[in-house]
Amino acid sequence: MPIFNYIQPYLSRRVYPLLLLGVASGLPLALTGGTLQAWATVENVSLKEIGFLTLVGAAYTFKFLWAPFIDRFVPPFMGRRRGWMAIAQIALGIAIGCMSLFSPSENLFVLALLATAVAFLSATQDIAFDAYSAEVLQPEERAAGAAIRTLGYRIGMIVSGGLALVIASVWLGWANMYLLMGLLMFGFAVLTWLAPEPDSARIQPPRNIYDxxxxxxxxxxxxxxxxxxxxxxxxxxxxxxxxxxxxxxxxxxxxxxxxxxxxxxxxxxxxxxxxxxxxxxxxxxxxxxxxxxxxxxxxxxxxxxxxxxxxxxxxxxxxxxxxxxxxxxxxxxxxxxxxxxxxxxxxxxxxxxxxxxxxxxxxxxxxxxxxxxxxxxxxxxxxxxxxxxxxxxxxxxxxxxxxxxxxxxxxxxxxxx
CATH class of the missing domain: 1.20.1250.20 (MFS general substrate transporter like domains)
Structure with a gap:
């Protein structure tokens, strides 16, 4: 059937996992951006201090500076790409969970430091996820893979953006909402473990940091x-x-x-x-x-x-x-x-x-x-x-x-x- 021909590329075992891994990639972004600013606003933090919070996302701009380390070093489990993704996701779970322990009105500086750590770890996850996406897909699957990971990333941003605001204001409160988002990152580490290993796993990494x-x-x-x-x-x-x-x-x-x-x-x-x-x-x-x-x-x-x-x-x-x-x-x-x-x-x-x-x-x-x-x-x-x-x-x-x-x-x- 013609419609099945358009759906079929998304059913590959190398393509569809990128949907949920894309959600994991997009989830932390708003937690250090708009959602954190909303929390600070609700707790009557000054506009000047809220403006300071925008600096915590600088890691996303400069992630190319430590990307070579991700190419050079191979974790002892799950391969060069999935291993780094899982490490970043577990660390993100801990860091986001720790954000739930502090209040913007009382501990803004500590919260900003934790948010900076989350942004760094999130950018690291993005480095490994981008590399994984490029390596796990066959040439004929790149288009479907690029599309499905974009969809996942957008869903992740919606979950930690608009949906997170609803969860915080209506159901759980801000601290428990951040704790929930941290727990989700641990779940994504399990999904990373279940994802297929790229064929490129046999390729040797650069010999040293200089290379x-x-x-x-x-x-x-x-x-x-x-x-x-x-x-x-x-x-x-x-x-x-x-x-x-x-x-x-x-x-x-x-x-x-x-x-x-x-x-x-x-x-x-x-x-x-x-x-x-x-x-x-x-x-x-x-x-x-x-x-x-x-x-x-x-x-x-x-x-x-x-x-x-x-x-x-x-x-x-x-x-x-x-x-x-x-x-x-x-x-x-x-x-x-x-x-x-x-x-x-x-x-x-x-x-x-x-x-x-x-x-x-x-x-x-x-x-x-x-x-x-x-x-x-x-x-x-x-x-x-x-x-x-x-x-x-x-x-x-x-x-x-x-x-x-x-x-x-x-x-x-x-x-x-």
Whole structure:
């Protein structure tokens, strides 16, 4: 049956475990971010001190600095990838549980230190999980694997974000909610033990720390296409990043929608559309291959930005706004599925942790250093309608780089030798 052909990639024993492992990867993020800020707010911590709490998440930005250690050292159990995942998950269970012992109003500094430890351990889990995902999947499974782990990560964020707030305020209280989340991490360590071992387990790790830090760079930059591939990673989702940088501000201030309506659409429809896009993208990509999927989804990403242009030039309409948000996030999800599969395919299996951490960090350069600072002056120059048209042109360099390296990208669908 045709529909079964689209579901089948997700039924592989190497693919479906990534759903729950993705939940484990996404769960700690909000516990050191929005949820912790909400707890501090409820306990009347000053705004200045709450602002200080945003620094605890810096580990996610700099995780590439210790990724080589994850490549170099092999735990004495469960292999190089699952072993590090399990160690991080058990340590996360302890650290998150310890957070339940302190109150933001009385022990904010201690709580901030524990949150920093949670962020570090969570980033370590992400390093190992990214490497595991890239190594356990066959080339034809990368699209489905990228989609299902994205779905799991989003679920983890919802559990420790919105659901955690409900649990804390209605049922268990803040301390017991954190204790519950810590217990969940111990459960994920069991799931990691049950997950299949990658075929790459036979590959020898780098011989020493020096090699772990230097050889991944030498290997990648020895490739003739290295610099253009790095540029592609920066530019592929740049148009999407510009369109989304101030999308909430546009809908509230530019289009005049009430904040509660925008919040409902963004938090519900946008998440659903992104997940649907990733899952559909994972299924389609198995048929199209990596290069054609990146090109097709990249074009859809760019064109979907015009949905916000439609909102900007038409009379205020909630259905039109909801359709635009849904379409833009659906196409963004399609592009994300293909992009994560690209990062997986680019990594050499001997040092997947280091290369994936570096490439994923590089992929955020455009969003952080270009889209964020440059969007406001562009909006002031072009106005909202002109700005969203311009974002389509911002996406063109990434598509041109994609076409330029089409032969190399087509070869990435083949197994590494």
């Amino acid at each position: 772990a830090f230097t050889v991944p760079f030498r290997e990648f930059f020895s490739r003739p296409e290295a610099w253009s591939i790095l540029a592609l990673i920066v530019f592929y989702k740049l148009g999407d990043a510009f369109a989304g940088a101030l999308s909430t501000t546009f809908l509230i201030r530019g289009a005049g929608f009430p904040p509660e309506v925008v919040g409902s659409v963004n938090k519900i429809l946008a998440v659903i559309a992104t997940i649907a896009g990733a899952l559909v993208g994972g299924s389609i990509m198995g048929k199209l291959g990596l290069y054609r999927s990146l090109m097709f989804f990249g074009i859809m990403q760019a064109v979907s930005n015009l949905a916000y242009w439609v909102v900007a030039i038409t009379p205020q309409s909630i259905p039109v706004m909801a359709l635009a948000v849904g379409l833009e996030n659906l196409c963004g999800g399609l592009g994300t599925a293909a992009f994560v599969a690209l990062l997986m395919a680019l990594c050499h299996q001997q040092f997947t942790a280091t290369q994936f951490a570096l490439l994923s960090a590089l992929s955020s350069v455009g969003r952080v250093f270009l889209a964020g600072p440059l969007t406001p002056p562009l909006v002031e120059s072009f106005g909202w309608p002109g700005f969203f048209v311009f974002t389509v042109f911002i996406a063109l360099p990434g598509l041109l780089l994609l076409w330029y390296r089409r032969k190399e990208l087509s070869r990435l669908d083949q197994p590494q030798t």
